[in-house]
Amino acid sequence: MVKDKKIFLAQNTNTLEKAIEIGKIWIESKFNIGEQATENTQKKFKFTLYRYINSEDIIPYKISGKSNTYDIQILGYKVNDSSLFTVLLNI
Numbered sequence: 001m002v003k004d005k006k007i008f009l010a011q012n013t014n015t016l017e018k019a020i021e022i023g024k025i026w027i028e029s030k031f032n033i034g035e036q037a038t039e040n041t042q043k044k045f046k047f048t049l050y051r052y053i054n055s056e057d058i059i060p061y062k063i064s065g066k067s068n069t070y071d072i073q074i075l076g077y078k079v080n081d082s083s084l085f086t087v088l089l090n091i
Contacts, residue, residue, distance in 0.1 A: 008073075009089040015039055016074065019085040020047060023072035026089045047072035 011034055013019050018037040024045065025033050044065035051059045052075045075086040 007091045009091055010075075010086050011089055012084065012086050013037060014082075014084060016049075016076070016083075016085055019074045019087040020045060020072060023047070023074070023087045023089065024070060026087075027070045027072070032089060045070060045072065047074060050075045052077040 009032065011019075011022050011032055013022060013035075017039040021037045021040070022033055025031060025037075044063075045068050046065045047063050047070070049061045049063050050073065051061065071090075073088040075088070077084055077086075
């Protein structure tokens with residue numbers, strides 16, 4: 001994914017907690033833990049969640065939590081009534 005001349009790796013996962021963990025570890029160590037992510041996020045971090053319906057219906061939500069400089073960005077969407085998430089990893 002490309003945004004404002006930045007390139008992002010898009011990592012899919014099945015829970016919001018895993019998406020946050022993937023984003024946090026990526027920023028701290030530049031390592032994509034992908035499917036090894038766990039839901040053990042002790043503290044909720046501030047991040048941006050984009051509700052995605054289609055290319056013309058994307059709404060950003062600033063989610064409150066522990067202040068940080070991570071700028072984690074996550075797309076949330078549904079497939080067959082299942083919530084799924086894609087965390088955008090800034091390359």
